[in-house]
Amino acid sequence: MKRILIYIEQHHEQEGLDLLETARQIYQEEPYETYALVLKSQYDALKGIFDVIVDLSEECLQEYEMRAISEVCYQLHKSYHFDAILFPATSWGRLIAPRVAMMLDTGLVADVTDIAHGEHGLELIRPAYSGRIMASIQITGDGPMMLSVRPGVFSYTQHKKAATQIRIPQDLRYRTGGLKETGRKEKHSEYDIRESDVLISGGGGVERYFHELRPLAELLGGHVSASRAIVDKGVADRNVQVGQSGKTVNPRLYIALGINGALQHIEGLRNVDYIISVNTNKYAPICSLSDIVVEGDAYTFIHRLIDTIHKEKGYEGH
Amino acid sequence: MKIICVVKFVPDVDNFTYDHEKHIIIRENSRMMVNPDDACAIGFALKMKQRSPDTSIEVVTMAPESVLPLVEDILRVGVDTATIISDRLYAGSDTYATSRVLSRYLSGATYDTILTGSHAIDGDTSHVPSQIACLLDLNHMSYISRIDESSFSSSLARFEVESEQAVSSYEIQMPAILGLTRASGYRLPYVRYKNLNMDVSDRVTVIHNDVLCFDESEVGLTGSRTKVVGTHVKTYKNRSHHVVTTDQEGIDTVYRFLKDKQFI
Numbered sequence: 278m279k280r281i282l283i284y285i286e287q288h289h290e291q292e293g294l295d296l297l298e299t300a301r302q303i304y305q306e307e308p309y310e311t312y313a314l315v316l317k318s319q320y321d322a323l324k325g326i327f328d329v330i331v332d333l334s335e336e337c338l339q340e341y342e343m344r345a346i347s348e349v350c351y352q353l354h355k356s357y358h359f360d361a362i363l364f365p366a367t368s369w370g371r372l373i374a375p376r377v378a379m380m381l382d383t384g385l386v387a388d389v390t391d392i393a394h395g396e397h398g399l400e401l402i403r404p405a406y407s408g409r410i411m412a413s414i415q416i417t418g419d420g421p422m423m424l425s426v427r428p429g430v431f432s433y434t435q436h437k438k439a440a441t442q443i444r445i446p447q448d449l450r451y452r453t454g455g456l457k458e459t460g461r462k463e464k465h466s467e468y469d470i471r472e473s474d475v476l477i478s479g480g481g482g483v484e485r486y487f488h489e490l491r492p493l494a495e496l497l498g499g500h501v502s503a504s505r506a507i508v509d510k511g512v513a514d515r516n517v518q519v520g521q522s523g524k525t526v527n528p529r530l531y532i533a534l535g536i537n538g539a540l541q542h543i544e545g546l547r548n549v550d551y552i553i554s555v556n557t558n559k560y561a562p563i564c565s566l567s568d569i570v571v572e573g574d575a576y577t578f579i580h581r582l583i584d585t586i587h588k589e590k591g592y593e594g595h
Numbered sequence: 596m597k598i599i600c601v602v603k604f605v606p607d608v609d610n611f612t613y614d615h616e617k618h619i620i621i622r623e624n625s626r627m628m629v630n631p632d633d634a635c636a637i638g639f640a641l642k643m644k645q646r647s648p649d650t651s652i653e654v655v656t657m658a659p660e661s662v663l664p665l666v667e668d669i670l671r672v673g674v675d676t677a678t679i680i681s682d683r684l685y686a687g688s689d690t691y692a693t694s695r696v697l698s699r700y701l702s703g704a705t706y707d708t709i710l711t712g713s714h715a716i717d718g719d720t721s722h723v724p725s726q727i728a729c730l731l732d733l734n735h736m737s738y739i740s741r742i743d744e745s746s747f748s749s750s751l752a753r754f755e756v757e758s759e760q761a762v763s764s765y766e767i768q769m770p771a772i773l774g775l776t777r778a779s780g781y782r783l784p785y786v787r788y789k790n791l792n793m794d795v796s797d798r799v800t801v802i803h804n805d806v807l808c809f810d811e812s813e814v815g816l817t818g819s820r821t822k823v824v825g826t827h828v829k830t831y832k833n834r835s836h837h838v839v840t841t842d843q844e845g846i847d848t849v850y851r852f853l854k855d856k857q858f859i
């Protein structure tokens with residue numbers, strides 16, 4: 278039976294759960310056991326799904342204590358002999374995983390976005406060269422295999438009922454200190470574009486009137502997102518950026534206003550049901566991925582569509 | 596204070612050649628540049644040197660010797676010394692093997708702190724700083740968007756890290772590895788006109804494997820723990836689409852579509 282350890286980052290439990298889907302795609306029909314590693318004891322959402330929860334809450338580790346956390350992972354591996362160790366490719370996951378891989382002398386593939394079973398066996402796929410190339414990577418050596426996995430790409434939907442064992446490891450040895458958090462200012466964001474069903478997204482073509490997207494988003498029960506072109510210009514907030522260096526989103530409807538559709542942008546559009554693009558250039562790359570292409574000015578489009586929706590609603594009211 | 600900046604030369608993303616047979620970058624003939632985040636690390640180190648002139652800066656890179664002219668330009672803007680780690684045996688090393696090579700050199704070097712970048716624009720795994728930190732047994736932090744210049748010393752650094760949810764401040768004991776991002780705003784200055792031809796050759800050291808003494812099996816493609824077995828340019832499923840305009844007929848088409856799919 279294969280054993281898989283999944284690192285659960287605090288406040289990112291869903292990203293951890295989603296790695297079960299990554300594990301399923303790796304091992305397919307082979308039997309395997311899943312272990313969740315949690316630093317703090319808020320893990321109700323994981324109970325009944327993982328086979329084992331390794332609870333470190335008694336150790337009181339902070340998520341930035343990367344040296345200590347990797348030493349813990351190392352010791353857990355020495356007692357459980359995992360076949361695979363998976364981290365979400367969040368900021369912390371991407372810093373801890375490489376240390377663990379080095380301690381275990383094993384291969385790590387970063388920011389995996391796809392799993393394939395090719396002629397050479399298991400291939401882990403990730404973007405490289407600023408998203409211009411997708412690389413298929415194999416792990417050589419004796420393992421365990423290690424991956425950091427891009428959040429939002431895999432999604433776990435089955436709800437297998439497992440009788441979850443909670444294990445509290447004893448006698449862990451690790452070093453803390455040398456680094457401490459001295460302050461923290463939370464950023465406030467009203468919504469998370471990864472959870473939106475409808476995204477009205479603006480790019481370079483709507484730089485001057487990005488704020489006009491919001492009323493349309495509200496009418497369609499959705500939110501506003503953006504391409505990097507206008508995030509870099511400070512017009513839109515970084516946490517609504519779609520794409521390789523932003524977020525991977527899965528809305529049912531994506532309306533791209535004045536977005537050209539660079540590879541790095543498209544990389545963030547995973548399972549979008551419908552795409553409508555509005556662009557003065559009907560040959561922009563985003564257009565070939567769209568269900569409807571509206572050739573023309575995005576500003577005109579927004580206002581005419583809003584008017585039409587109001588008008589039709591008005592008729593229905595009578 | 597002695598600062599080592601570990602930097603990587605990357606192909607200018609708009610202009611590189613990739614060997615699809617061997618799955619390696621043909622660095623020798625593509626235009627290279629200092630990875631942008633790493634350039635911020637050098638920029639910050641130079642700023643510190645301005646504040647306290649007894650600071651010395653060494654730039655360390657593992658790269659083909661063809662980066663020499665680029666390294667010389669870094670010396671022409673005020674960096675004291677540079678070390679290029681280069682050997683035919685190291686070609687094709689993944690992050691695991693690269694980190695081991697760099698760490699072997701660094702473990703014999705003297706420094707109060709190591710500065711580097713957070714992301715590289717080519718591979719973008721961000722593994723190397725963490726792995727060097729592991730091998731040198733140091734604390735490490737990446738994604739640094741601001742460093743407090745006035746408290747920066749050989750014993751301590753205070754800095755901010757910006758993530759999606761928050762801006763956090765940290766204090767780290769030196770020696771440590773600090774990874775900057777472009778958000779920090781530090782820049783690698785341009786070479787002044789009068790220094791364009793400055794002879795800096797005596798400040799560059801090129802180190803080969805006869806110094807680091809790796810066995811052939813420990814480095815390069817064979818010493819790596821991962822290997823690229825294929826590359827492809829991602830293609831997306833094109834959808835058969837309607838093209839309309841922003842006239843009322845076009846808007847009505849969009850409206851009916853949204854209504855059919857129950858968005859309205």
Ligand SMILES: Cc1cc2nc3c(=O)[nH]c(=O)nc-3n(C[C@H](O)[C@H](O)[C@H](O)COP(=O)(O)OP(=O)(O)OC[C@H]3O[C@@H](n4cnc5c(N)ncnc54)[C@H](O)[C@@H]3O)c2cc1C
Binds near residue numbers: 503538557561
């Ligand atoms: C390492 C790396 C990571 C990156 N990550 C991301 C990422 O995460 N997300 C991302 O989006 N990009 C990312 N990029 C940038 C990406 O390559 C593009 O530069 C960017 O997506 C361009 O944004 P855009 O299409 O909005 O703007 P532009 O390229 O400026 O395109 C504007 C579009 O609007 C159209 N237009 C102009 N005027 C109008 C009008 N009045 N009405 C309607 N249409 C109009 C134009 O025809 C054009 O198609 C990344 C790049 C790199 C190198």
